[in-house]
Amino acid sequence: MLSPRMMPSLIRQLSSVSTKMPCHSLNLSESQTRAMWRAADCVCFDVDSTVCMDEAIDELAKFAGREKEVADLTERAMKGGMTFREALEQRLQLIQPDMQMVETYIRENPPRLSPGIEELVGHLQSRGVAVYLVSGGFQSIIEPVATELGIPHENIFANQLKFYFNGRYAGFETNQPTSNQDGKARVIQYLKKKFGYQRVVMVGDGATDLAACPPADAFIGYGGNQIREKVKAASPWFVESFSDLVKELSMA
Numbered sequence: 001m002l003s004p005r006m007m008p009s010l011i012r013q014l015s016s017v018s019t020k021m022p023c024h025s026l027n028l029s030e031s032q033t034r035a036m037w038r039a040a041d042c043v044c045f046d047v048d049s050t051v052c053m054d055e056a057i058d059e060l061a062k063f064a065g066r067e068k069e070v071a072d073l074t075e076r077a078m079k080g081g082m083t084f085r086e087a088l089e090q091r092l093q094l095i096q097p098d099m100q101m102v103e104t105y106i107r108e109n110p111p112r113l114s115p116g117i118e119e120l121v122g123h124l125q126s127r128g129v130a131v132y133l134v135s136g137g138f139q140s141i142i143e144p145v146a147t148e149l150g151i152p153h154e155n156i157f158a159n160q161l162k163f164y165f166n167g168r169y170a171g172f173e174t175n176q177p178t179s180n181q182d183g184k185a186r187v188i189q190y191l192k193k194k195f196g197y198q199r200v201v202m203v204g205d206g207a208t209d210l211a212a213c214p215p216a217d218a219f220i221g222y223g224g225n226q227i228r229e230k231v232k233a234a235s236p237w238f239v240e241s242f243s244d245l246v247k248e249l250s251m252a
């Protein structure tokens with residue numbers, strides 16, 4: 001288990017992992033992906049629109065009354081010409097999430113978990129599979145999600161908001177691997193190296209989830225909340241319900 005004390009060295013190690021963007025996903029067939037899923041020793045879940053039904057940054061923008069501006073920026077970012085980090089930076093500049101806003105947001109917005117995720121995580125953990133939450137979202141907003149799912153907080157890899165002493169927004173921790181476009185790939189590479197996982201499966205709805213395979217050994221596309229056509233097309237196995245994943249486990 002990782003203690004908070006180990007975080008600085010962990011960040012250093014993660015940052016030194018290759019920054020090269022994986023250019024293609026592994027060419028596994030659906031049946032090979034299913035087999036990898038049944039045999040996985042580590043599963044990494046994306047959070048926004050995967051474990052949770054919504055996108056935390058959009059919800060936070062709504063809460064701050066900047067929904068429209070942030071949505072416009074997200075759309076521009078998705079059309080390209082902006083790095084993941086720039087898009088994150090600019091959206092947060094619009095939202096200006098101070099400490100009080102984040103605390104109130106968390107208190108008033110308990111996690112909206114996707115149907116079946118609790119059962120799925122429970123199944124995996126009872127099989128001894130390590131479960132991680134790997135997200136481009138924020139640690140403080142994801143912690144209640146992890147608590148609800150019985151996932152230790154040290155198994156969260158996400159971005160960290162920074163505040164000035166008076167609680168005002170002061171940016172985010174740019175040393176966190178997840179603040180990069182290929183951050184999820186870096187986290188998985190780190191986990192494999194650190195814990196010796198042999199069969200890591202990434203589950204998610206987005207392009208950055210897909211890009212984490214490799215180093216992940218398999219990718220499963222999830223479309224229960226949002227279907228991203230490019231991700232669906234590139235996924236050897238695409239599910240719209242977590243019950244499909246539970247069912248597959250019972251075949252092992």
Ligand SMILES: [Mg+2]
Nearest residue numbers: 046048049206
């Ligand atoms: Mg997502």
